[in-house]
Structures are given as structure tokens and as C-alpha cells.
Amino acid sequence: MRKLLPSLIIFGLLLAACGSTETPAASPTEAPAAEPTATEPPAVEEAAEEAAVAETESESAVENESEAESVAVETGSETETVEEVVVEETTVEEPVELLSAITTGIAQNIYPGEVTSDCTNTNDFRTGNYGELTDDNGNVWMVPAPVAGGFTNVDVYNDCTGSGENDYESELTTQVIDEGGTEITGYVFADNYYEMYVNGTFTGRDAVNFTTFNTHAVQFQAEYPMTYAFLLVDWEEYNGIGMEELRGYHAGDGGFIANFSDGTSTNDDWVCKSFYVAPLDDAGACLAFDEHGNVDSSGCASSDQAISCISNDPENTCNAYLEQMPSNWMESDFDDSNWPAASRYTADDVTNQVGFRNYEDTLFGGVNFVWSSNLVLDNAVVCRLTVQAP
């Protein structure tokens, strides 16, 4: 039977990061990350009733195909072949208009990050809170991103919820995504947070939303062509305006690096699209959009000194650009052919943290960081790559 296309019914924007109607995003009114097992999809909670609801029925099941199949039927001691009419359900998918918004100021509702009380490194720990930001049309956006949560990957280095350097090899187990597929081991570091999918299957997430900085290992078995999809978040303390606190306001930066045992690693073969840009002056007048509608913030002021709102009551004056993520961004058959190529960055551009530097020449030897074209302003980014063969 042909597989039904994923439903694209939209329950506000809070479901935007989910793979299907079976894996809704975390409720903004509850801790976003529950702890499902490795065989389950990310944390599942119904979206809050009060969330702005843009219920857009975007597909309709249409019975439009039937075909005759030969079916072997056991009848007593003999087998006869009969013609059976099989009616297949297929769907007609209509284009979905994905929402976008320019907002002003910080989120109205703040919810604590899930490791708020668990981090043992009190010096460098920064709580990874979530916020709900309502735009002028009443749509509610989860910032810094509509993360879904789910199980965490094995620690290589984690001095927050782990004990620092970790004997990760003894903890790795293989997640079977495709029976008979190739076994892959990989290493991932994100500034600051990632959720990972391979061939549309959730394969784990970062254990620490914000800081301290940590590195993970992952092991799975999957078939080629192999599609990697990562939701990446440069976390923030002032939810909704893309800023962190370190003796004042700062527009922090992102960055993502991954290296897999089949030779796949982060480089400009990947595509990376931004869904949350902040802090911005002048309602985002500096933003550009390419011919496919992808936002480009590379022409915007991107330093603490150059962004005017940072020194002018940022919590009430800085703007953000928000764009709804397609619900199927992690799927193998998602069309990312019009997404921008990833931009490459060096470790010096991204981080000097021991959580990465300890493994720079070993687990990540010779690999580039990637992100969208703006490491500072683009705070929620999805990066994808499909590997045809090893």
C-alpha cells in the first residue's frame, strides 16, 4: 500500500517541529522534554489550547486508485489464485502557506529548561529556558525554537548533567533505523543544542540546552541514501530577542559540527535554513530573501556594538523574524533542493570550550563547523544532508 503522506494539519506554530501528527511538539505549558525511550519519538504533549490555532486542512484523503492484485488464497488442501480488487488511499497534497512574523521584545511566558536543577557545574551553567512569544496576529511562537525533546545521546564530554570526560564507547548501543543497513558511529557538538534525525527517525538530542558545552556520540544502523536532519539552536537568556546575559546583553553565536564513521561530516554539501533571526533593528528592514523565499540575515548588523537596539532597552525594542518550520523537515522525502547551502566556519569562529577542543583533533579532525550564513543572528537553524552512498 502506498504510504499516506504526513498530515500537515497545523495546530498553531507550536507543532511546527514535529514529524507527523503522531509526534506533536512539547507543550509550551509543560517541560518540553520528557524522557521517552530510544524506540519512541520525541516527547509528546498536546499543544496548549490557548495557542494560536491556524487550523489549515492541507490535504484530503482521496480514494482515487484501485488495482487488481493476484492474491494466493488457501482453500483447504489446494491453493488457488483469485483476483482481488485493492482500493488504495492516496492523498492530494496542497501547498501549505507557512507563517512568518516580525515580533518586538521578549517572550511573555517563560518555562524552565529541563536540566535547571540537575547541572553540577554551577559556574558555567546557564539555564536553557523556553519562551512563548505572541505576534501581532495572535500566533504563539515557541522561542528559541519549537524543540520536541526526546532521549539524549551518549555523553563524550558533559560536565553539567554528566561527570565530564566519559567512557562513551562502552555506553554506545546501535539504534536500528533500517534493518540490514550500515552501522555508523558519529560525534556531534552544537553551540548550543541539537535534535537529530536519520532517514526521518529521531536518533537523539543534546543533553544540555544552553551551557555548559558538551559533546555527544551516536550509533545507528541505516540504509543509503541516508538523510541527516538536525534542528540546531543557538540558545538565549532573553527569550525572543536572541540575546544572552554576560555582564550585559550579547547576541550569542551558534555553530554545529558532526563527523560520522562512513566519512560523512559537516561541510558545504549540507543545506542550512534559518527560522529565527534576532536581535534585529528596524523591524528587520535589513533582511533579504532569496528567490525561494529563504531569509538571509547576512546583511544585518551582527555585533553587539552595531545592533542599535541592544543599547536601547533591548527587552522592549529589539525585533525578531520568525518563520514556521515545515512539519516534515526531518523526513527523507522532504524537498530541501531550494534551501541555501551551509556556510562553513572554523572552531575559532564558534567556540573555545573544552567540551569541543578536547576532541578537535581526534573525533572531529579536519572537519568544519557549519551554520546558516549568519552565525550570530540566526538562532534556530535546520541543516540537512542526504548521502547517496559511502
Ligand SMILES: [Ca+2]
Ligand atoms: Ca549542548
Ligand SMILES: [Ca+2]
Ligand atoms: Ca545568536
Ligand SMILES: [Ca+2]
Ligand atoms: Ca551560543
Ligand SMILES: [Ca+2]
Ligand atoms: Ca560560541
